[in-house]
Amino acid sequence: METVGFDAKDDTVLEQLEVLVVIFSLRESRLKVLLKAQAGDLWALPGRPVRLSSSLEQAAAEELDCHTGVADAYLEQLYTYGDPERISGRRLISVAYFALIPADAPYTAGEAYGARWFAVDDLPPLAMDHAEIIAYALRRLRYKLEYSAVGFQLLPETFTLSEIQRTYEMILGEKIDKRNFRRRILAAGIIEPTPALRTGEGRPARLYRYRPDAVAEVKARRLFP
């Protein structure tokens, strides 16, 4: 074999290569993952082959966009799965990404193309090693939550302190003390109050906004509870 030339608009794909995307979102007060129906009652992570002309991350972003309509979500490479045993009769390299989309992204957007949201603790039977991939993505998400500001990527533009706290509790699966949580998250300086209040049952709550300029991941570990 020899080197393959290609031009910048080459639409052919590498046969043995795909990207997969583990798309997380908060839906109905639960952390959910978007899955596509497959033949044989199995579900699978959304994924696509990679064009010669596009980067891996672009391919993942396109797959994310076509399912959720969200183009600028948080997207991070997770791991590359490429063992010969993971699929019989064919070699397949899957570069897995994980994505976080805000809770206020249109619910039904994800349900085009036979896709559905499943709570991470209540998954259907999954194709290949996709269960393992989701488990790893979840571990990484929980882990990152503790030393970075990644949790805000799951929230709408503005949110109340209680909403952030519920988000953290939902992902980490444990209760957090309200006063300690507020003190810390405010001390970290990564959110700022807006003039607006959210009114609902009970006393109205101050709405806050995330400050992406704040250097969160740097230096300070375990920023949050």
Added chain:
Amino acid sequence: METVGFDAKDDTVLEQLEVLVVIFSLRESRLKVLLKAQAGDLWALPGRPVRLSSSLEQAAAEELDCHTGVADAYLEQLYTYGDPERISGRRLISVAYFALIPADAPYTAGEAYGARWFAVDDLPPLAMDHAEIIAYALRRLRYKLEYSAVGFQLLPETFTLSEIQRTYEMILGEKIDKRNFRRRILAAGIIEPTPALRTGEGRPARLYRYRPDAVAEVKARRLFP
């Protein structure tokens, strides 16, 4: 195109796929990386194509073995680089791994095939995006050092407390208090004393051994200074 069948001993390779290995070791009291000479005064990370029949990690382990003679070193997948722009005229997906080999592995073993050790803070001109890959591997190594027992993979089977401390200082690039370091590392219970002493200049030092059974990465973060 269509699906490619293959059998378990298929030696053909995927043309656009390679593994790269960032091999770290402590040499002459510095943290060094193994690089191979390339045409045009450039140096590159050791790497190889992936056979259809072998896993990515196997391929990385083989590349590591053939350069260092170490078959059971610490090996971890780092990141997959696959943007079209990283090499002109050809699409190349590089799955990068990083490896740690003990300081007492034979020095010259790495120097077969025109390879040489370079201190991480004094690297030669590098091919493609390999400088970026090394920088990322180093960041990850430093990071992991703080919440896992990965540092022991760079040490011989037995070592003195001062040797571990110097290892940490070398990688993190900062001084650590001797008494605090010892107290913590002993409290963590991940090393145990051996009957042996190491004699040299000054008072002989107790030799310790790493206890791989100790659950290090679990639960406790920031185990070390």
Added chain:
DNA sequence: GCAAAAGTGTTACAGTTACACCCATGG
């Protein structure tokens, strides 16, 4: 006996946790 590295505790400080009541609104 002196140079060189090993070994050893205590105190001050900072950060974390635990904890309970009043406030503002809608119905």
Added chain:
DNA sequence: CCATGGGTGTAACTGTAACACTTTTGC
């Protein structure tokens, strides 16, 4: 006026950081 969720401070405790001298060996 009451049910609902929002908002607030302090004290005990735990972990971390700073710090200097004695011990054992080889030369």
